[in-house]
Amino acid sequence: MIRFDRVSVTYDGAPEPVLREVDLQIEEGELCLVVGRTGAGKSTLLGAVNGLVPHFTGGTLAGRVTVAGLDTAHHPPRELAEVVGVVGQDPSAGFVTDTVEEELAYGMEQLAVPAEVMRKRVEETLDLLGLADLRYRALHELSGGQQQRVAIGSVLTSHPRVLVLDEPTSALDPTAAEEVLAAVTRLVHDLGVTVVLAEHRLERVVQYADRVVHLGGDGTVSAGPPAEMFETATVAPPVVELGRLAGWRPLPLSVRDARRAAGPLRQRLAAQPVPPPRQAVGRTETGEVALTARSVVVRHGEVVAVREVSLDLRRGQVTALMGRNGSGKSSLLWALQGSGPRQSGTVGVAEPRPDGGARPAGRGPDPRKLSAAAARRLVGLVPQTPTDLLYLETVAAELAQADRESAASAALPARQILDRLAPGIDDATHPRDLSEGQKLSLVLAIQLTATPQVVLLDEPTRGLDYQAKQALTRIVDELAAEGRSVVVSTHDVEFVAAAADRVVVLAEGEIVADGPTAEVVVASPAFAPQTAKILAPLEYLTVNQAAAALSTPADRR
Template sequence: MIHFADVTFGYDAHPVLDGVSFDIPEGEFCLLVGTTGAGKSTLLQSINGLVPRFTGGTMAGDIHVNGRSVRGAAPADLADIVGYVAQDPLAGFVTDDVELELAYTAEQLGLAPAVMRKRVTEIVDLLGLADVRGRTLAALSSGQRQRVAIGAALVAGPSALVLDEPTSALDPGAADEVLSALHRLVHDLGVTVLLAEHRLERVAQYADSALLLHGGKVMAGSVGEVLAVSPVAPPVVRLGKVAGWAGPPVTIREARRHAAPLRAALAVESVPSDAAAAVGPALLWTDALTVDYPGVRAVDGVDLAAARGERVALMGRNGSGKSSLLWALQGTGRRAGGTVTVGGRDPARLKAGRRRTLAGLVPSEPADLLYAETVAAECDGADRDSGAAPGTCAKILDDLVEAVDSGAHPRDLSEGQRLALALAVTLTAAPPLLLLDEPTRGLDYPGKGALAVRLRRLAEAGHCVIVSTHDVEFVAEFASRVVILSDGAVVADGPAREIVSASPMFAPQVEKIVPGWLTVEEVVAALGGGDADD
């Protein structure tokens, strides 16, 4: 179905894809694996003609989909064989209404009205969109928008569906909805799916095969074979390597069948305690904090206190009020009522420059913080604005993600690299209260690990760090405390281990296999081992 024959692509003399050859058969669910910046988005976009037609660069070799060469064709010319869903579906919508969005492609293809209605209705039923068919796109949750984007790509009846991190902005429940819909497409309609995703723990169980993109080369194989040698792998695979399980297993079900001896060995060890985290004096207080939008109460009378040294994960389903709460804490967001105090001051009463040194926030769209023409200029500007030593921002960026071209424009970076740059700019100011909204989107496991380490160090230095996230594996590494929101109200607040262990939705993979333990590193330390990735 999808055939790459000695494909090479790059800019100037730097190949992103280097002699890539592979085949994905019809009706296959294939997972594309690789580190941040490895070129996964480039590979995906080459299948529907976005690369090199809209990106520039030089390409050699050939790509066929369903027997047709896609070299030199425009995405519109390939809509009947390749459906493409980008990282941010909202940015790709061309209408304001669900049904109009689904019908748009059919209109461009000149389908008869009766055929158009039939096809839209079939897609609505297939993807479970009947309850939102008449709604506006702005009123949908992130998971619903993602399914609409998939539906819009399917209207033309493509043989292959290509998706770039479709669950990166979704809570665990919404991610399962999207992945289950893709699973039905593969098994019920025979659609070939190629999907790139950093949160491999979510996707591995659905995939039939995998591709590893590393150093411009591609290795193809079963999911287990690829993840066993990949520089990025979900916790279940890393735990399997540590325990010496054959395979290693790639699903919780498989791992639990091997885990009895490991559970017995850990039963005599003491589970790590969150109480060891040093907590300093109180820094943040809110009293009856309320945020309203027209017709919606996003934050409903939240009372929250946090101290220096705390590492707080703010969790909850999409639309639960997490982002609205963060912006209200930072002082830029609206408030309908209540108070916020950070270190004795209300951030909303400060000018922007002073506010940033008191409460720094990295938004869910990190490009909103970036304005310079190059990465180097962005870092230099952050150093100057924060009064930091020259090179401070660049060093933070190097710690977060490797091999970022200092001369590149921030808009030309990958999603993960751009996020890392925004994080570095914010961290340069070292505000006592650091707020991050979905900071792990686009980061691979090493990048998330490096981020967790840096945030822990900031907390140990006396900062209070609050992170809104759907990434349960990152929470297991980073958080000492978890606050769960639902409909704008706090429904759970306590030690991270206690909160996530009690929730099937928010429990990390390791806890599901060896209850009480959250990360592979904890297991390795308890067993007296070395590096968890050996």
């Protein structure tokens, strides 16, 4: 179905090709998982399947790519639209209509599909992806995860023979991600659709893959059965990492397979105390409240997004805010920061005094009643798409602007903060040319220049590989060690297991669970990380915990 014949891709000005002499064949009806570190060339490989590379991205493509017998060099994307459907990383960027139903029908209209066929396919897709209740909703009113499902559905209605998905579950909660992947798997098994999928959250997708394509980061590409490829892959989900640690062969790709092999490992681990999920150097939770919210209500038109939420955020604590798509997480963060709507309720932030103390949060200022600059000095927020806060031409210009806006409060210049978070970023680089992890670090540096005592991060792990998420965990730990309160809104259960002290779960705008991370996530089938599912009833959350326990000398057990 898809054939790469000695394909190399080199972008203008790049010293080396992103892809080098790639020979690859993907058969009809295969689900092919593309893996590799951030920047290894996954998006380039996906773009070459339908001719976006090089017709729209620029650069030079050597060799030959054919899809269903069509050479992409001679058939641009518009001529391949009936054969290849593509869903990119940012679903909203591809929307061209106003409502869910209209968006699902738009692609078929361009392909002149008969009206009666269009109606049938729209209904099938609404049911397939759980969108029936949203059919008349405006696209801009949807949560990020809901938009992702609509983007996938708009491609599926055209019944393409090849489906290319770039980070399809990055904005979805665990349950919604399972639903989408189950739908994609049905397309592969029942209709013979060929799916090429790139995803950083491998724990969600690896068990469904028929073939893994691994990009080594040096332009080379290798492919083979998943269990074989993950023995040496540069990235791997926790189930594979635990299998490597325990020496299981073949490597398990699902929790079910891992539990079958984990009996002896559980016996070894049961004989000793469970180590902490991480060693948070310098962390001291004082119990001081940094922010107090009482009876917060947020409405968007007729929809009540946050219902009477009361919450205390403490200094030195990392809190994970979890819940299904549309549960009110982002609305709550924006209400706490002061920039978003809040119909009722109060928010108070502990304000530092000149004598080194702080006014109690309950009697502190409300960010909503302050200027934007003053609010930033109390509560900093990094949105789901960090580029929303980047509007200048260079990294240096963004950092200089942050310094000017925070001159009175900045403890460190923005450049120094950025170098601590992500060293080596050139001042002359355009912010939108940075990797996702670098963009996040830049926006975080800009926000931290104002020295806020409360830092809110909305879905910060989107687009980050496992190594980048480890770096983000270290950053979050450092912020907490400085005495800040950090809140991370996320669907990434593996990141929560490694980084959070406390988990707050929202449902229909209300808090339904609030407690220590291990206590909340182990009790939840939806939010439990892979290691917890494999080693239950032992309360292990991460592979690092198991590794630490196994390396403990016998006389210290």
